[in-house]
Amino acid sequence: MQGCLFCGIAEGTVPAEIVWSDDEFVAFRDIDPQAPVHVLVIPRHHAPDLAALSATDAAQAGRLLAAVAAVAHGEGLDGGGYRTVLNTGVDGGQTVSHVHAHVLGGRQMMWPPG
Numbered sequence: 001m002q003g004c005l006f007c008g009i010a011e012g013t014v015p016a017e018i019v020w021s022d023d024e025f026v027a028f029r030d031i032d033p034q035a036p037v038h039v040l041v042i043p044r045h046h047a048p049d050l051a052a053l054s055a056t057d058a059a060q061a062g063r064l065l066a067a068v069a070a071v072a073h074g075e076g077l078d079g080g081g082y083r084t085v086l087n088t089g090v091d092g093g094q095t096v097s098h099v100h101a102h103v104l105g106g107r108q109m110m111w112p113p114g
């Protein structure tokens with residue numbers, strides 16, 4: 001989508017440190033990491049948030065979670081585990097309106113989040 005930051009990363013017009021990709025998804029390092037491993041996984045095709053993606057392509061929403069697991073495996077997180085976060089809307093703390101899953105690992109995560 002025109003003007004979307006993460007569409008730009010998926011298309012290669014915005015620089016990012018891409019760690020994994022396939023035909024459908026791209027994974028890249030968060031610019032402001034909150035853990036030793038902090039990767040964002042996005043569908044190449046624009047959807048604003050999880051609610052919209054689930055409504056238009058629930059199967060792709062499911063495959064997004066499989067992509068998360070592939071990324072976590074690639075980052076060496078299978079042993080220690082990891083946290084997966086999908087922020088939706090204002091109360092969810094979403095700041096970029098292109099659906100993305102955070103993959104956080106490499107340290108003990110706290111619960112509940114702030």
Ligand code: AMP
Binds near residue numbers: 016031032094096
């Ligand atoms: P959220 O608050 O869930 O919408 O998460 C958006 C995330 O995108 C934040 O963790 C930001 O640090 C990250 N971010 C913003 N711009 C970039 C960028 N150009 N490259 C990589 N990560 C980014």
Ligand code: ZN
Binds near residue numbers: 006047
């Ligand atoms: Zn987009």
